[in-house]
Amino acid sequence: MAASDGPRSVERALDLLDAVAEGAGPVSAKALARRVDCSLSTVYHLLGPLTERGHVVRTARGYALGHRVPHLHRAYGRQVRTAAAMREVLPAVRRATGAEAYFTVFRGGEISVVDSTAPPGDGGDPFVVECERRAHATAHGKALLAAVPRAARTRYLDRHGLPRLTARTITARKEFEAELARVRRTGLAVSVGEADDALSCLAVPLGAPLGGADGAGAEAQALSVSLPTREYGDRHPRVAEVLQRAAERFAD
Structure with missing residues (x-):
């Protein structure tokens, strides 16, 4: 051969x-x-x-x-629940918050940014449309990992770990699980300078996750917004309100 x-x-x-x-x-x-x-x-x-x-x-x-590449991207969108609705939701969230909005999914054991309002290729987008490897330090990553079964979450964290990205990054499994419990309790995930000191983000899960208790075939989706950390204190109440209202559209 x-x-x-x-x-x-x-x-x-x-x-x-x-x-x-x-x-x-x-x-x-x-x-x-x-x-x-x-x-x-x-x-x-x-x-x-x-x-x-x-x-x-x-x-x-x-x-x-x-x-063929844009065709594959459109086909991927057809296979992801709620992806079509994001064409309306993302711009609406961007207008209401004045910050970039993102649609992310947990699928096939990985977390990916599927779509966003950020202009492509501008070099300043903190979450480009691709596989996300800083999920433990991002709001959308927390929202997704909080939604999937523990078995799926464990496999993901075993593969990617919880590397320290800033002084605020959660790197201990026990502390991270406590953080995810808070996300499940409040329905809102936050990351204040955990992936990048200059950036903070908020996220909400969308709809009910899919998959069995063993985590096989686990799928979850999230909607998030990123903004400068220096503006987080003043703007996060409004951003959280907009995100939670948008999530109601996907509630079962």
Whole structure:
């Protein structure tokens, strides 16, 4: 079997797709070969089917994401409960609070930011649309982890840990569980400078979570808002009110 065949070929093709996605613009084949640590001939071999299927496109300056990518994002949205409603809810929350709003999900054992009101690519967005690896220190992460069964939460924390990001980050499991109990009791999650000293956020869970007691297939969703920590004291009552009112729309 050739080096570019089989499961390893699939891994490298996905590595290439990720490398193209992470580029600020089109990426040359030579640059891709360096990023994924494989030969240029292998890169061209793997880019062929990715290009034919529309996942990437070849331009004069290199390879960029193709038309198939937005189709996959829309398809993902169709499979996530309440995603369609977010097209109305997120802008409404943004207008009411004057702060960026985010829609996040716990699905497949991971937490992801699915959509937000932040302009794409402006460089100042604290929560970009991708997998969230600071969930223990964010309001939306707390809202989601509080909603899923303990077994699913344990697997998530075993995989990602609770690394210290600021002096305020909760890093002990017992303390974190106490924090999640508070979230379940109040229906509101907060993070004041826990992921970034300069940023704070609030979040509410949306609807009832899915999944069995063993955490298998656990799914949960949350709506959140981020704002500068220096403004949190004055603005958080209004933000909390807006979020809790928006969550009522998804109550069972």
